[in-house]
Amino acid sequence: MIAIKDLKKSYNSHEALKGISFNIKEGEFYGLLGPNGAGKTTTISIMSSILTPDSGEVLINGNNIYTHPNESKRIIGVVPQEIALYNELTAEENLWFWGGLYDVPKTELKKRIDEVLTLFGLSERRKDKVSTYSGGMKRRINIAAALLHQPRIVFMDEPTVGIDPQSRNLIFEVIEKLHSNGMTIVYTTHYMEEAERFCDRIGIIDNGQIIAEGTLDELRKSSSAKETIVITFNNLNDDKVQKIQSYWKDCSHTDDKIYFYTSDLKTELSKIISQCSDAGADIHNIEIKKVNLETVFLSLTGKQLRD
């Protein structure tokens, strides 16, 4: 459905994209995960044909988006990172305007506007100016405006930045519904929990490069990230820490906690507990931190996702 081939883009001397390639299948939920400034928005802008790459190619449904921009644009919906709405117009007026730009017939558009307003829980506020909306409500209309022409592909560029939990949950539900209806979604975020929740496949982007790509399980396996067993003790002292560290090399210690790193949690947990007991340390609490995108990202790049 989407083929990205060796995209390169520089702004003056800064290389924003250093040759990005990936493919997205029809109906797939693809996540572009990376910290701020990694190149996510540049990639989305090029894929939406509003930015020209220095080199490389973007094929949407087999069409090069630069030679057939209109065919591509008609099947793509873009949810921009910023709230791109006319504040002095009502929600309904905004939707009429944005939907109208895709030549959706009036009667059909009216029906779709009613549908999206209901879907996003904004029917009752449809006649209110967008300027009177909360941040979360604006985000919802921002997404709704991208769906009116019923695109087959939707690019969502960090669509949940800075919103309240209620709106976030509602948006999550809508996104899941769109995906279950077969829509191809490209989703950029630096919230790992969103990527973990929605994405069939994830491309981890950093410094303008895809540094890893695959399903969450594939990424977990391919990375050197380990699960962490955090044990809190009642009577920890230097002697006991030294004893435990002599049994278990791959661990670290802060205050009354010791962090044990393992790639085989099931077999090694009981072993660690028994060694702690041998060292005379009295266990107060055990916490297990599984490998997630955050730890995968950390192991791949050496930095936090939200750096």
Added chain:
Amino acid sequence: MIKLTIKDLRLFFKDKRSMLLSFALPIALITLFALAFGGAGQGKKDTKISMQVSDLDQTPSSASAMQVLDSLKNVELLKVPLEKAQENIKKGDQACVLVIHKGFSDSLTAGKELPLELQYDEAQEIQVGLLQQSLIPTIAMLPFNIGNPKAVMRNRFDKMVPGASDTVKQNIQHKSDGLFDAITMGEMQSDGNDNAGAGLFGGDIKMTKLVAAEKDNSLGLVQAVAGTAVMMLLFSVVGIGAGILDEKQEGTLKRLLYTPMNPIKILFGKMISANVISIFQLVVMFLFASLVFGLDIYSHLSGLIITIVATAFACSAFGVFLASFAKSRQQVQGLSTLIILVMSAIGGSMMPIFFMPAFMQKIAVISVNFWSIQSFYDIFWRNLPITSGTFLSRILVLLLIGTILNSLAVVLFRKNILKLS
């Protein structure tokens, strides 16, 4: 407190817009008004008032009279055939023509009233008034310089004392003839006042309004409505044009680019809306002037519509051009305030253009205001038909300005606005 003051001063001097409005704009306006009101360049050729002269007498006396007039320090004499001179006045290019009618030479010899006529545009009464101050004493002294003062004196005396006996008349004429002979031979010294004879010898010129106001349309009213309307329109269209920069800043422009619409249509849409709003604004202003001040717009409806459309086109193009040229709304506002006030000052929005010296009138043509206000004058003041070459040429200039600025806006829009990175 001092720290706060220093901080405020720092912010003020770093804010280019504030600097522009606080210093550059007032300096520019002071310069313009000083130039306009003659505070600068006095004594130079540019401060002369131009006057056309048509010599229908074509005698050595009329030629001598023109020579005398040409020697006036503050008058620039333009010798023009009468028909052409009248056309110039009707077009608004010249304020007046002094016509030396046939019989001038004979009247001068006979000491009779000189057949001189000043045909003028009532719209330029102030300039004509200034001219009169120089002309009347000079013309009054013409019989002394090139004519027969004795005959003048005799005629005057006859008029002043119609019932005097022949003996009294002869006696007085004899004495006055002796007096003039003494002056001619240099036996009596002038008191240095060249205008000494003016009161005594008249210097009357027949005044004829070649272009006159209609009953309902006073010059002041036309000037007030046209001048203000164009200036305010420029301010409002810049605001509309700057909307495109707001769209860029708020992300709606980017969102528009995601749609299948051709990007240039975004600019065309802005141009059309600026035109529609401009036309609406001008219509409201002229309707207001008609309803409240009685400006007769209905007798000139076709001309008014053409001028409103052309003015709206040129002004809205200016607004869109400025927005395409600038990088932010703040920059547009700073730039536009300066440019619009300067254009309005030189173009005749703030004061009638004929108040200004000749060189200022020449540079006025660079402003949209000038062409627009002159077109409104053509309709309401000069009563030119819409088929008049003068009127149509001004409309053509407005349309040309609009076309050029719109074309430049397209180029700049592609270069500046569409560049999202």
